[in-house]
Amino acid sequence: MRPREQAAAWAFLTPGVVIILLFGVAPVVWSAVLSLQRNNLFSPNTPFVGLANYRQMIHDPVIAQAIGHTLVYTALFVPGTMIVGLFLAVAMNRKIRFISVYRTAAYATMAISTISEALVFIWLFDPSYGIVNYLFHVAGIPQQQFLSSPSEALYVIVIMTIWGWTGFAVVVYLAALQGIPQVLTEAAAIDGASRWTVFRRITLPLLSPASLFLMVWLTINALQLFDEVYFSTAGGPLNSTTVLVYYLYEQAFGGANFNFGYASAIAYFLFLIIMVVTVIQFRVGRRLVHYRS
Amino acid sequence: MKAHWLSATVAAALLAFGLTACGTGNGSSSSGNLQIWEGYTGAEAKAFAHLLSEWNTAHPTEKVTSLYVDNDDSLPKLLTAVKGGSQPDIAYVYGSWAPNVAQIPQVVNLTKVVQRPGVNWDDFWVGERDVATVKGRVIGIPALVDNLAVVYNKTLFAQAGLQPPGPGWTWDQFAADARALTIPAKKQFGTAYVTPGSEDTVWHWEALLWEAGGQILNASNTKAAFDSPAGLQSLNTLRTMAVTDKSMYLDPTDSEYANLFNSGKIGMLVTGPWDLSGFPNVKYGVQIMPSFPGTSGGHQTISGPDNWVIFNNGSQRVAAAEKFLLWMTATPQATYFSLATGDLPIRKSVEDSAGFLTKMDQALPGVDTFVTNLGNVKQARPQIPTYPKVSTILGQMIVSVLLGKSQPAAALASAAQQVNAALASGSGS
Numbered sequence: 001m002r003p004r005e006q007a008a009a010w011a012f013l014t015p016g017v018v019i020i021l022l023f024g025v026a027p028v029v030w031s032a033v034l035s036l037q038r039n040n041l042f043s044p045n046t047p048f049v050g051l052a053n054y055r056q057m058i059h060d061p062v063i064a065q066a067i068g069h070t071l072v073y074t075a076l077f078v079p080g081t082m083i084v085g086l087f088l089a090v091a092m093n094r095k096i097r098f099i100s101v102y103r104t105a106a107y108a109t110m111a112i113s114t115i116s117e118a119l120v121f122i123w124l125f126d127p128s129y130g131i132v133n134y135l136f137h138v139a140g141i142p143q144q145q146f147l148s149s150p151s152e153a154l155y156v157i158v159i160m161t162i163w164g165w166t167g168f169a170v171v172v173y174l175a176a177l178q179g180i181p182q183v184l185t186e187a188a189a190i191d192g193a194s195r196w197t198v199f200r201r202i203t204l205p206l207l208s209p210a211s212l213f214l215m216v217w218l219t220i221n222a223l224q225l226f227d228e229v230y231f232s233t234a235g236g237p238l239n240s241t242t243v244l245v246y247y248l249y250e251q252a253f254g255g256a257n258f259n260f261g262y263a264s265a266i267a268y269f270l271f272l273i274i275m276v277v278t279v280i281q282f283r284v285g286r287r288l289v290h291y292r293s
Numbered sequence: 294m295k296a297h298w299l300s301a302t303v304a305a306a307l308l309a310f311g312l313t314a315c316g317t318g319n320g321s322s323s324s325g326n327l328q329i330w331e332g333y334t335g336a337e338a339k340a341f342a343h344l345l346s347e348w349n350t351a352h353p354t355e356k357v358t359s360l361y362v363d364n365d366d367s368l369p370k371l372l373t374a375v376k377g378g379s380q381p382d383i384a385y386v387y388g389s390w391a392p393n394v395a396q397i398p399q400v401v402n403l404t405k406v407v408q409r410p411g412v413n414w415d416d417f418w419v420g421e422r423d424v425a426t427v428k429g430r431v432i433g434i435p436a437l438v439d440n441l442a443v444v445y446n447k448t449l450f451a452q453a454g455l456q457p458p459g460p461g462w463t464w465d466q467f468a469a470d471a472r473a474l475t476i477p478a479k480k481q482f483g484t485a486y487v488t489p490g491s492e493d494t495v496w497h498w499e500a501l502l503w504e505a506g507g508q509i510l511n512a513s514n515t516k517a518a519f520d521s522p523a524g525l526q527s528l529n530t531l532r533t534m535a536v537t538d539k540s541m542y543l544d545p546t547d548s549e550y551a552n553l554f555n556s557g558k559i560g561m562l563v564t565g566p567w568d569l570s571g572f573p574n575v576k577y578g579v580q581i582m583p584s585f586p587g588t589s590g591g592h593q594t595i596s597g598p599d600n601w602v603i604f605n606n607g608s609q610r611v612a613a614a615e616k617f618l619l620w621m622t623a624t625p626q627a628t629y630f631s632l633a634t635g636d637l638p639i640r641k642s643v644e645d646s647a648g649f650l651t652k653m654d655q656a657l658p659g660v661d662t663f664v665t666n667l668g669n670v671k672q673a674r675p676q677i678p679t680y681p682k683v684s685t686i687l688g689q690m691i692v693s694v695l696l697g698k699s700q701p702a703a704a705l706a707s708a709a710q711q712v713n714a715a716l717a718s719g720s721g722s
Contacts, residue, residue, distance in 0.1 A: 040678075041372045042396040122546055128480050129553075148488075148545055150696065234489045236545055238693055253369060257681050258393060 035264035042258065053265035063266065065239055066247040069154055073243060074222040076155075080162045082214055085169020086207075090199075092170070093177045103174070110167040118231035121160040122147065150240035153233050157241055161228055165221075169214055176210035177203070212285040216278060223274050244270050326356040327613055330371070330384040332364035340633035344626055348617060355613045357383075364599075368394070375399055380604040382614045385436055388424035388598045389492060392678040395427035401603040403431040406615050416624070416640045420596035423673035433600025434618050435639045440596045441500050442666050443467070443583070444568065444659065445561040446554065447576040449474055449481070453560075458580045460592070464501070464530050467561070467583045471540040474560030483540035484561045485550040486531065488695055490688035492681075493547055496674070497563055498691050500595040501527035503672065506588035509683070514675045515716055519687075520709035526585060528694050528701035535695040543695055565597075566637055566663040579659035581666050596670040598639075632656070637664055682715040 035053055039046040057063050092102055109117075124130050125146040133143050147153045180203060188198045226245040229235060235242035235250065242250070244266065252263035333341045341359070349356045360381065362370055368390055374380045375397055386394055394400060403425075407414040414422065421435035443458065450457055453473045458466065471483025487493050499509060507523025510516065534541040542559060544550040553559050555572045562568070563582070584592045601622070603614045620626065624642045628649065631638045635657040638644050644664055654661040674680060690708035693699045699707075 040393065040396070041376070042393050044398055122549070126549070128482075128542065129558075148543055148696070150698065233545060234491065234547075236490045236692065237488065237696055238490070238689060238698065257685070 031264040031267055034260050035268055037261045039261045040258040041260055049261070053262045054269070056262060057265065057269060062239055062242065062247060063244075066242045066244050069241065070223060070225070070243045073154060073158060073225060074219055076158045077161055077165075077222045077225075078215060078218045080158065081165045081169050081218055082211065084162060084166050085214070086173050088166065089170045089173035089177055090203075093174060103170075106170045107167040109164055110171075112164070114164070114227040115231055117160065117164050118228055121156065121163075122232055125156050147233055148237060150238045153237060153241045157225075157228055157232065160232070161222075161225070164228070165218065169218075172210050172214055173207065176207050180206045208289040212281070212289050215285070216281050219277060219281065220274055223270065223277070244273075326358040327383065327610060327617060328381040329357055329359045329617075330362040330367060330381045331359055332362055332367060332385055336634045337630075337636065340630050343633070344621060344629065348620060352617075355617065357617055371397075375604070380606065382604060382606055382610050383618060384602050384604065386433065386600050386602045388433075388600055389674075389680070391424055391432060391600060392427050392676050392680065394602055395430065395432045396678065397604075399605045400432055401605050401611055401614075403434065403603065403615070404429075406619070407431050407434070409619075412619055413640075413642075416642050418596070418598075418639075418641065418667050418670060420667075420670035420673055421598040421639060423676065424596075424598045425600050427676050433602045434622050435598055436601045436622075437599040438596055438637050438639050438667065439565045439567060439598075440594045440637070440663060440666050440670055441497065441563050441565055441582065442594065442663055443561055443563055443580045444554070444572070444577050445580065446557060446559070447578050449557065449560045457578055458561075458583075460581055462580065462583045463586050464504075464583045468530065468534055468538070468540070471534050471561060472538045475538065475540040477539075480558060482542040482553075482559050483538075484534060484563070485542040485544055485553065485559050486535065486563075486695060487547045487550060488543045488545050488692050489547045490685075490692045491547070492684045492688070494691050495684045495687045496595050496597065498527060498531065498687070499674065500563070500582060500593070501530065503593050503595065504582060504588070504590035505585045506590040509687075510675045510712075510716075514677050517683075517709040517712040517716075519712075520705040523585075523588065523590070524705050525701055526588075528691070528705065530585075531691070532694050532697075532701055536697045541695070566635070566657070566660050569657050569659055570635070577659060579662040581662065581669060592669055593671045594666055594669045596667070596673070635660055637667060641667075679715055683712050686711045686715065 036048060036050060037046045038049050038052075088106055092099060092106065125132050127133060127143065127145045127148050130146070132146070136143060144152060146156050184202055184206075185198050188202055189195075193201065224245050225243045226249065229241050229243060229246045230249070233241045235246050248263045248266040248270070251257050251259045251266065331341060338361075345357060345359060362384075364385060364387065367384060367386060371380065371384055371386070371394075380399055406412070417425075417435050418438055420440075421438050425431055425433040425435055445458060447457065450470075453470075455470055455473055458470065467484075474483035475481065486497065502509065502519060502523055505523035505526045507521050507527065508518040511518045531541070535543060542550065542553065544553075550559065550562060551564075551568055551571050554562050554568075554577075555574050557575055569577075569579075581592050582594050584590065601618050603611060603618065605611055622639060624640055624646075627638055627640050628643045628646060630636065631643060632649075632652055635653065637660070638649070643649060644667070650661045650664060653664060675683070686708050690699075690704045694701050694704050
């Protein structure tokens with residue numbers, strides 16, 4: 001490139017670069033600094049404490065719980081969303097009447113704001129007045145406490161978020177399904193394969209790139225679960241739905257804690273977890289994914 | 294090539310313009326209007342705007358401009374502004390943040406200001422003054438005050454054949470009424486308790502603790518004092534209703550209880566005046582808190598006042614800000630604000646003025662009891678920066694008892710141990 005062109009290129013790039021540096025890189029660097037300090041942002045006195053914030057995590061019983069909840073949540077949410085999404089996508093990958101209505105309806109869950117979603121589920125699962133307990137009553141199942149019970153609340157949040165993300169999985173799978181050449185499935189059918197065999201041996205392997213993408217994407221989102229917890233249970237009852245990002249928020253802003261140093265340390269720890277999980281997923285995924293050119 | 298140079302110049306110019314625009318934001322220059330951050334909406338916003346325009350007309354050289362900042366978010370925003378040197382002159386700050394806000398170097402010490410002639414500092418309620426004072430230093434002027442009392446559904450009381458509660462009632466009566474008001478088949482509960490485990494969970498219990506004659510911390514705020522007979526009595530009372538009688542609806546959302554009360558599903562609520570306007574569908578009455586007979590606590594209640602805080606932007610602006618705040622919180626302005634909004638009066642002299650209570654009660658039935666109940670606020674929560682940690686521990690303790698996960702005595706002992714550890718390690722921060 002000639003120097004003059006280079007100058008022009010930089011002139012065009014600079015605004016974007018400045019914005020990324022200012023709002024992307026600077027906070028990342030600053031929170032790294034914060035994680036090595038005791039800093040509540042009020043007091044000008046911000047002593048450097050080395051790795052004390054990271055060591056504190058080892059002795060914090062709540063963070064052990066938060067890690068556990070995050071992992072349980074992810075382990076249920078990711079396959080749950082993928083299975084439900086795949087099921088609906090296959091059901092909708094047909095030429096039937098009003099198909100666009102069904103597809104819109106499935107995707108609508110993505111368009112609904114988390115607050116509305118949380119409010120609706122709070123009332124559905126209300127122990128005394130909710131419709132779910134009413135149906136349980138009609139069916140003769142014992143009444144449950146749901147979001148008020150430390151042993152059930154996390155699972156209600158799993159159901160809530162699967163519902164919320166299903167539309168996304170449906171769209172991804174639907175697009176992938178429509179990219180599968182019909183000649184392959186027809187050829188298999190002519191060779192005498194049953195519909196289940198066609199699905200298992202041809203459709204599913206050809207969907208593997210979409211599955212890998214969904215798995216990685218949903219896992220990253222699951223590890224960063226926050227909104228649904230914030231709006232429905234606020235981490236309770238008794239920390240039973242406290243996940244890592246929620247705990248981080250609690251330490252930084254919640255209830256006037258303002259442990260910004262500790263919260264930043266947790267953020268870096270979470271970053272580490274996400275990186276490791278994603279690398280593993282890609283390594284394993286590469287072996288299982290069947291790409292076709 | 295020419296075109297490239299042209300676009301490069303334009304882009305560079307735009308960029309330069311953008312950067313300078315950032316640089317000349319609403320920085321705190323020594324001239325210009327005073328800036329006040331407040332989070333008023335609805336009737337409060339209207340009344341505040343009215344007072345502001347009155348001040349600005351009378352003081353053309355010391356005009357005040359207000360900026361809406363949601364109260365819940367104001368502290369992070371204030372911190373950001375202070376870091377950038379663009380703090381407002383005055384801000385509305387929650388009382389529970391006072392010990393933390395006091396650590397900001399730019400916060401102006403008002404100890405001498407409130408002693409000026411004409412301010413009449415003792416005219417503010419003791420609960421307000423306590424929350425505006427951190428370690429002997431006054432850092433704020435009271436902006437809002439409230440308290441907890443019992444709001445009850447008159448219709449449900451009549452249906453259950455119960456007498457409405459009187460001012461001399463006890464927690465035993467409260468629990469018995471709650472039991473009588475509970476009808477599982479109709480999904481009707483005697484009372485409710487908010488169980489998110491937040492400070493809202495905690496301060497409801499702290500009122501009971503004080504009524505039972507107990508204390509949260511010792512006098513020097515260095516050790517837990519709630520693991521006491523009073524602590525046990527207060528937790529046992531709540532446990533009886535939540536676990537044994539199942540007369541208490543537990544609300545982890547901290548908001549459903551109000552809708553349920555307004556739908557006639559809950560007999561009694563311990564809540565504050567801010568909820569009254571949300572009960573148009575039921576006939577309700579208001580009574581002061583019950584007592585524990587045989588203790589020194591009486592019918593006292595708890596208050597959660599908020600403050601106006603001044604930030605230092607130069608002595609001239611500080612002086613103007615002080616002058617404005619003292620005017621804003623003087624008796625005539627405080628009276629106007631209460632009558633226009635239904636907020637409780639921040640000064641005792643407002644309550645005493647002729648016809649005030651009647652006018653308040655016409656606007657918002659039952660609020661007069663909350664006004665007189667301000668006299669039952671005898672003390673404030675510990676004014677220490679570690680209180681949020683204490684509150685988190687107490688919140689878990691209360692919720693675990695109400696959910697039947699632990700026994701009151703064991704929960705108190707374990708919480709006291711955690712609080713002592715937090716106080717010991719957190720004293721430096």
